[in-house]
Amino acid sequence: xxxxxxxxxxxxxxxxxxxxxxxxxxxxxxxxxxxxxxxxxxxxxxxxxxxxxxxxxxxxxxxxxxxxxxxxxxxxxxxxxxxxxxxxxxxxxxxxxxxxxxxxxxxxxxxxxxxxxxxxxxxxxxxxxxxxxxxxxxxxxxxxxxxxxxxxxxxxxxxxxxxxxxxxxxxxxxxxxxxxxxxxxxxxxxxxxxxxxxxxxxxxxxxxxxxxxxxxxxxxxxxxxxxxxxxxxxxxxxxxxxxxxxxxxxxxxxxxxxxxxxxxxxxxxxxxxxxxxxxxxxxxxxxxxxxxxxxxxxxxxxxxxxxxxxxxxxxxxxxxxxxxxxxxxxxxxxxxxxxxxxxxxxxxxxxxxxxxxxxxxxxxxxxxxxxxxxxxxxxxxxxxxxxxxxxxxxxxxxxxxxxxxxxxxxxxxxxxxxxxxxxxxxxxxxxxxxxxxxxxxxxxxxxxxxxxxxxxxxxxxxxxxxxxxxxxxxxxxxxxxxxxxxxxxxxxxxxxxxxxxxxxxxxxxxxxxxxxxxxxxxxxxxxxxxxxxxxxxxxxxxxxxxxxxxxxxxxxxxxxxxxxxxxxxxxxxxxxxxxxxxxxxxxxxxxxxxxxxxxxxxxxxxxxxxxxxxxxxxxxxxxxxxxxxxxxxxxxxxxxxxxxxxxxxxxxxxxxxxxxxxxxxxxx
Ligand code: ADP
Ligand code: ADP
Ligand code: MG
Numbered sequence: 001x002x003x004x005x006x007x008x009x010x011x012x013x014x015x016x017x018x019x020x021x022x023x024x025x026x027x028x029x030x031x032x033x034x035x036x037x038x039x040x041x042x043x044x045x046x047x048x049x050x051x052x053x054x055x056x057x058x059x060x061x062x063x064x065x066x067x068x069x070x071x072x073x074x075x076x077x078x079x080x081x082x083x084x085x086x087x088x089x090x091x092x093x094x095x096x097x098x099x100x101x102x103x104x105x106x107x108x109x110x111x112x113x114x115x116x117x118x119x120x121x122x123x124x125x126x127x128x129x130x131x132x133x134x135x136x137x138x139x140x141x142x143x144x145x146x147x148x149x150x151x152x153x154x155x156x157x158x159x160x161x162x163x164x165x166x167x168x169x170x171x172x173x174x175x176x177x178x179x180x181x182x183x184x185x186x187x188x189x190x191x192x193x194x195x196x197x198x199x200x201x202x203x204x205x206x207x208x209x210x211x212x213x214x215x216x217x218x219x220x221x222x223x224x225x226x227x228x229x230x231x232x233x234x235x236x237x238x239x240x241x242x243x244x245x246x247x248x249x250x251x252x253x254x255x256x257x258x259x260x261x262x263x264x265x266x267x268x269x270x271x272x273x274x275x276x277x278x279x280x281x282x283x284x285x286x287x288x289x290x291x292x293x294x295x296x297x298x299x300x301x302x303x304x305x306x307x308x309x310x311x312x313x314x315x316x317x318x319x320x321x322x323x324x325x326x327x328x329x330x331x332x333x334x335x336x337x338x339x340x341x342x343x344x345x346x347x348x349x350x351x352x353x354x355x356x357x358x359x360x361x362x363x364x365x366x367x368x369x370x371x372x373x374x375x376x377x378x379x380x381x382x383x384x385x386x387x388x389x390x391x392x393x394x395x396x397x398x399x400x401x402x403x404x405x406x407x408x409x410x411x412x413x414x415x416x417x418x419x420x421x422x423x424x425x426x427x428x429x430x431x432x433x434x435x436x437x438x439x440x441x442x443x444x445x446x447x448x449x450x451x452x453x454x455x456x457x458x459x460x461x462x463x464x465x466x467x468x469x470x471x472x473x474x475x476x477x478x479x480x481x482x483x484x485x486x487x488x489x490x491x492x493x494x495x496x497x498x499x500x501x502x503x504x505x506x507x508x509x510x511x512x513x514x515x516x517x518x519x520x521x522x523x524x525x526x527x528x529x530x531x532x533x534x535x536x537x538x539x540x541x542x543x544x545x546x547x548x549x550x551x552x553x554x555x556x557x558x559x560x561x562x563x564x565x566x567x568x569x570x571x572x573x574x575x576x577x578x579x580x581x582x583x584x585x586x587x588x589x590x591x592x593x594x595x596x597x598x599x600x601x602x603x604x605x606x607x608x609x610x611x612x613x614x615x616x617x618x619x620x621x622x623x624x625x626x627x628x629x630x631x632x633x634x635x636x637x638x639x640x641x642x643x644x645x646x647x648x649x650x651x652x653x654x655x656x657x658x659x660x661x662x663x664x665x666x667x668x
Pocket of ligand 1: 082083163164165235296479
């Protein structure tokens with residue numbers, strides 16, 4: 001076994017690898033950039049070495065600098081994690097030349113699978129079913145359009161060197177094929193330094209289902225079942241689960257057999273993933289093979305009981321797999337939510353900044369359910385613009401899917417993140433979604449269910465009443481505290497009233513509260529009596545209550561005269577008034593929100609790389625206005641309604657801040 005492992009990565013995955021290495025008695029070395037001097041992975045490793053400036057290209061992806069760190073550390077093995085150098089065959093070769101073990105597959109397998117065109121050809125030759133398409137060279141946009149038309153629309157134009165959802169475009173007609181060819185090529189050249197594009201049939205409303213394989217260096221190769229990763233935005237995964245609610249045993253076996261056949265065909269050894277898209281008739285087609293540890297590997301660990309990082313390390317050390325295909329049992333159900341610094345209210349665009357609050361829910365086993373949170377973040381730490389905006393991977397396990405979803409919904413309610421935009425409300429809304437709960441997933445799920453973007457959820461019925469009752473009880477507790485501090489009462493609570501009106505926007509809920517030593521009965525006029533129990537003190541940002549017999553974990557923020565409560569994707573301002581105050585409040589005018597529709601504002605920090613309109617132009621709804629590049633992705637901003645461009649406020653090549661005005665619309 002190895003003595004010392006260098007982890008050529010950062011963030012949650014570096015922390016996760018360190019954890020397993022430590023358990024195996026292997027010393028760990030972290031590497032870090034300028035921006036990561038105080039990062040969690042640096043603190044958790046036994047040693048840490050600085051490798052360069054903040055941009056990944058000058059630190060984590062700089063082969064020479066990482067190799068220098070490997071030499072300086074005296075490590076006898078390197079785990080690359082995912083991203084960065086993990087799929088760079090030159091890295092595996094450089095390590096081999098130094099006599100250092102690479103905890104990953106042979107360089108030759110990385111090389112052929114890293115190129116989507118080559119891997120698709122190899123897969124087809126190995127008898128793996130592939131998406132119909134064209135993998136020959138495409139020289140110009142017109143040729144792209146001819147090939148696309150030949151395949152039949154819709155098609156997908158994909159960068160052969162692509163990854164991370166970058167460098168791909170869907171086209172429904174010749175014009176889009178031409179435009180997509182240019183855009184995908186540009187994005188691929190910028191991200192991967194390789195603009196080769198291929199075209200394949202776009203499978204509409206498919207599922208993304210992938211097979212985890214594990215192979216040793218002695219010819220043993222097995223699969224660990226599937227993960228379903230259909231919940232995606234911008235072709236990138238957000239929620240993954242194992243097993244898939246869609247596969248039957250026969251399909252699982254057939255996909256597993258093809259994945260193993262492909263792994264064998266390229267002489268694979270280590271953990272790897274063969275990705276497929278699956279249509280509604282359970283036809284499956286090879287997408288790509290990821291020759292590394294996958295972001296979503298924890299869900300497989302939770303249902304197989306295996307530690308994939310441990311397996312990778314053992315395989316790299318020359319050990320044989322200690323089990324065969326028949327020994328693999330899938331037990332229960334696991335979910336993973338990728339908690340991203342992305343603002344769902346702004347079209348999932350990245351948000352960066354300091355985590356003024358970061359409190360994940362408690363991990364461990366409880367009531368037959370498990371919670372696991374893989375993270376590299378900490379309170380006071382920064383989500384840097386230099387790297388992937390993932391904050392944490394929150395996973396849950398339960399004996400069945402419904403239980404895993406419920407556990408996830410609870411865990412999300414108890415997850416506190418403040419200071420930056422994040423997708424917790426969206427993940428919560430997803431867990432509550434009836435179609436998600438029913439397992440009717442496709443990669444178009446988010447686009448179909450939230451066609452106009454996500455704007456939070458509106459709780460109704462019982463759920464709303466529970467929140468109102470909770471707010472009333474929190475208010476009563478706060479009022480008692482205030483009365484005590486101001487000396488209005490000594491020990492008694494009798495001066496705090498029991499008649500309140502809860503007000504949400506224009507809706508009013510008259511309430512009567514009856515408190516006893518163990519809890520409070522809240523009578524909502526015209527309806528239920530809800531008993532509220534649980535502990536909360538003013539100043540606490542999370543309340544763990546039981547309301548009407550149902551556990552309610554709610555995020556609490558004081559407002560003048562009430563609270564902001566956040567729960568399951570809902571974000572409510574609830575004021576608690578005396579009946580007299582409520583009467584006066586009714587007379588207050590409602591303030592109209594400022595009209596932002598006259599301006600196109602930049603939704604995320606980025607670079608203005610294209611302006612598609614000029615002053616005086618008339619545009620239609622959906623027409624492209626500007627392209628902003630952020631985190632290596634090009635984001636096209638479109639017109640929401642027909643308009644005339646009155647003024648361009650930003651210039652090409654300008655670096656834009658959030659909400660900076662790009663252009664102004666004029667009267668028709
Ligand atoms: P997965 O299927 O596991 O989500 P992806 O291909 O989407 O894998 O990418 C895995 C990780 O690698 C992501 O966190 C992504 O940000 C990162 N990644 C992908 N491509 C690149 C790249 N060219 N440079 C740096 N990181 C990358
Ligand atoms: P990456 O390397 O960026 O992960 P993939 O080839 O794995 O690229 O594709 C990423 C996602 O894009 C898939 O999970 C799927 O949602 C979508 N996708 C890719 N190819 C197709 C296709 N031919 N038809 C439909 N969707 C596709
Ligand atoms: Mg992929």
